[in-house]
Amino acid sequence: MENVFQKRLERHHDELRWLYMELYQNDDMFAELCSQMYEYYTQRAQQLKTMDKAREEEPGWYKKNDILGMMMYIDNYAGNLKGVEEKLDYLEECQVNYIHLMPFLDTPKGRSDGGYAVSDFRNVQPALGTMEDLESLTQACHKKGMNVCMDFVMNHTSEDHEWAVRARRGEGEYMSRYFFFSDHSIPAEYEKTVPQVFPTTAPGNFTWLQEAGHFVMTTFYPYQWDLNYRNPRVFNEMVYNFLFLANKGIDVMRIDAVPYIWKELGTSCRNLPQVHTIVRMMRMICEIVCPGVLLLGEVVMEPEKVVPYFGTVEKPECHMLYNVTTMASTWHTVATRDIRLLKLQMDIVGGLPKEYVFLNYLRCHDDIGWGLDYQWLMQFGIGEVSHKKYLNDFLTGTIPESFGRGELYNSDPSSGDARLCGTTASLCGIEKAAYEKNEPALEQAVQLDLMLHAYMLTQSGIPVIYSGDEIGQENDYTYHKDPDRWGDSRYLHRGKFRWDLEEKRAEKGTVQEKLFHGIGKLEQIRKENPVFNTDADVWTFDTLDDSVLGIIRRCKEQKLAALFNFSEYQKVVQLEQEGETYTDLISGKKITGREVNIAAYGVYWLLKD
Ligand code: GLC
Numbered sequence: 001m002e003n004v005f006q007k008r009l010e011r012h013h014d015e016l017r018w019l020y021m022e023l024y025q026n027d028d029m030f031a032e033l034c035s036q037m038y039e040y041y042t043q044r045a046q047q048l049k050t051m052d053k054a055r056e057e058e059p060g061w062y063k064k065n066d067i068l069g070m071m072m073y074i075d076n077y078a079g080n081l082k083g084v085e086e087k088l089d090y091l092e093e094c095q096v097n098y099i100h101l102m103p104f105l106d107t108p109k110g111r112s113d114g115g116y117a118v119s120d121f122r123n124v125q126p127a128l129g130t131m132e133d134l135e136s137l138t139q140a141c142h143k144k145g146m147n148v149c150m151d152f153v154m155n156h157t158s159e160d161h162e163w164a165v166r167a168r169r170g171e172g173e174y175m176s177r178y179f180f181f182s183d184h185s186i187p188a189e190y191e192k193t194v195p196q197v198f199p200t201t202a203p204g205n206f207t208w209l210q211e212a213g214h215f216v217m218t219t220f221y222p223y224q225w226d227l228n229y230r231n232p233r234v235f236n237e238m239v240y241n242f243l244f245l246a247n248k249g250i251d252v253m254r255i256d257a258v259p260y261i262w263k264e265l266g267t268s269c270r271n272l273p274q275v276h277t278i279v280r281m282m283r284m285i286c287e288i289v290c291p292g293v294l295l296l297g298e299v300v301m302e303p304e305k306v307v308p309y310f311g312t313v314e315k316p317e318c319h320m321l322y323n324v325t326t327m328a329s330t331w332h333t334v335a336t337r338d339i340r341l342l343k344l345q346m347d348i349v350g351g352l353p354k355e356y357v358f359l360n361y362l363r364c365h366d367d368i369g370w371g372l373d374y375q376w377l378m379q380f381g382i383g384e385v386s387h388k389k390y391l392n393d394f395l396t397g398t399i400p401e402s403f404g405r406g407e408l409y410n411s412d413p414s415s416g417d418a419r420l421c422g423t424t425a426s427l428c429g430i431e432k433a434a435y436e437k438n439e440p441a442l443e444q445a446v447q448l449d450l451m452l453h454a455y456m457l458t459q460s461g462i463p464v465i466y467s468g469d470e471i472g473q474e475n476d477y478t479y480h481k482d483p484d485r486w487g488d489s490r491y492l493h494r495g496k497f498r499w500d501l502e503e504k505r506a507e508k509g510t511v512q513e514k515l516f517h518g519i520g521k522l523e524q525i526r527k528e529n530p531v532f533n534t535d536a537d538v539w540t541f542d543t544l545d546d547s548v549l550g551i552i553r554r555c556k557e558q559k560l561a562a563l564f565n566f567s568e569y570q571k572v573v574q575l576e577q578e579g580e581t582y583t584d585l586i587s588g589k590k591i592t593g594r595e596v597n598i599a600a601y602g603v604y605w606l607l608k609d
Pocket of ligand 1: 113114116117153220256257298365366
């Protein structure tokens with residue numbers, strides 16, 4: 001056995017074996033896992049092994065201020081994988097060096113959940129290309145110093161996956177890879193404690209299979225069958241799929257819907273301790289076979305549930321997690337113009353160990369779920385149901401003076417709950433103002449959009465732009481007429497990339513020009529100034545105005561005071577300390593004295609002189 005692999009295995013063997021045995025008590029399957037890990041290690045390309053080694057030597061490589069991400073649908077952006085490879089130059093112009101390719105593995109048309117129902121983990125959707133195209137793209141990216149992220153959808157497979165097809169036929173071996181029940185008694189017990197992910201688009205957690213005479217567990221859509229990780233065959237095979245994909249040159253694996261992977265009757269089937277055992281095992285397996293690969297956990301939950309997925313400093317789980325509460329709180333702040341909740345959220349994140357790397361974003365392919373701290377909001381008499389209604393009303397433009405142009409997602413009249421869809425530009429008012437040809441409103445909407453990007457870029461971690469946001473792409477309403485999509489309003493913000501608008505970024509005074517260059521300038525400043533490093537100290541301060549958020553970042557010699565005005569009014573606010581002078585990194589303006597005048601939706605990045 002090769003020395004490097006052996007050494008890495010030795011480092012983790014006892015813990016890995018301990019955890020595996022705790023879950024599965026199966027020596028043979030553990031032995032098989034180890035020998036397969038070696039197989040995948042030997043198959044791993046030499047360039048990837050070289051990269052692994054470099055990253056092992058510099059484990060903090062992804063923790064600086066020089067990574068900027070963008071997430072995109074391959075077909076929307078460039079038709080197919082080859083198209084993306086041809087269009088890498090544009091991404092470089094966007095200063096992007098991390099691309100998240102939305103799901104591209106084989107999936108049945110019309111029953112794909114945007115690609116999150118995988119029918120073959122080892123094949124690319126024919127319309128998007130082949131595995132060779134993927135390898136060619138990752139190689140081209142690596143040459144340009146770009147990282148590639150993909151989704152590893154591990155909670156479920158499509159009902160068209162070979163295992164599911166065979167399970168449906170009644171093959172016991174395959175039925176045991178899912179959750180099959182011959183009558184509704186046990187599913188009914190589960191339903192008492194398991195919440196719903198898609199209460200209106202896919203109600204319930206089980207689906208009746210007529211021809212199999214069984215119920216199968218389907219937490220998401222009925223065509224997404226939950227995998228049974230109590231079966232070691234499922235764990236092992238999914239790990240092999242993971243390593244197969246990692247060997248195609250993937251740098252970041254987004255482990256989709258990870259809190260859901262372990263089910264236990266009488267529980268919510270979310271975040272159970274066994275989930276952490278599995279993620280910890282995956283981390284060790286990565287460190288043994290492909291240590292250059294990062295795990296990005298998709299945990300769309302409240303902060304207390306998210307943070308444990310980092311594991312501990314000695315026994316880490318995910319390398320990175322989505323900063324979902326900050327994202328949702330940001331849109332709450334846009335709708336309320338009251339920064340107090342966001343300030344609290346910034347303080348919570350700022351108080352976490354700096355080893356934790358968050359992925360920061362304004363919008364992604366999914367809806368905005370209003371997971372806010374309602375207990376805290378209650379002190380102001382703000383109740384959960386009425387507040388969600390307000391946020392949705394504001395951001396869908398139902399309130400007459402509001403500028404948002406979103407749409408509801410999974411609106412559940414019985415609970416009064418609903419989530420929200422829409423692109424950043426449409427939620428910021430660009431769509432409305434452009435449609436109404438209202439120049440001053442358009443100006444203000446662009447300013448809000450820029451301010452939000454500046455806010456995202458101020459946070460520690462990895463900022464990820466949603467493709468199209470850099471040119472202010474608006475909602476795409478064509479999904480309303482598409483029979484495969486009309487029921488899922490997330491397609492509102494999953495439109496084709498508008499290359500026709502992209503061209504306008506060269507035209508002075510266009511929305512595209514203002515956003516592209518405005519955001520580009522912010523990104524440039526961010527990577528040039530060490531004060532944006534992940535290891536900076538970050539805290540908030542009181543600006544004496546509840547519409548203006550004040551954040552301090554301090555790293556070594558540099559100190560930055562950032563101000564964000566979330567209101568449509570010009571404000572005079574106070575800086576944290578007296579007697580300091582600053583230069584605004586964005587405008588170059590000098591600021592002396594403690595009081596600062598900040599424009600409507602204005603932003604300052606004040607570097608202490
Ligand atoms: C994740 C994806 C979402 C998908 C779900 C089910 O939450 O982000 O788009 O619907 O997983 O796989």
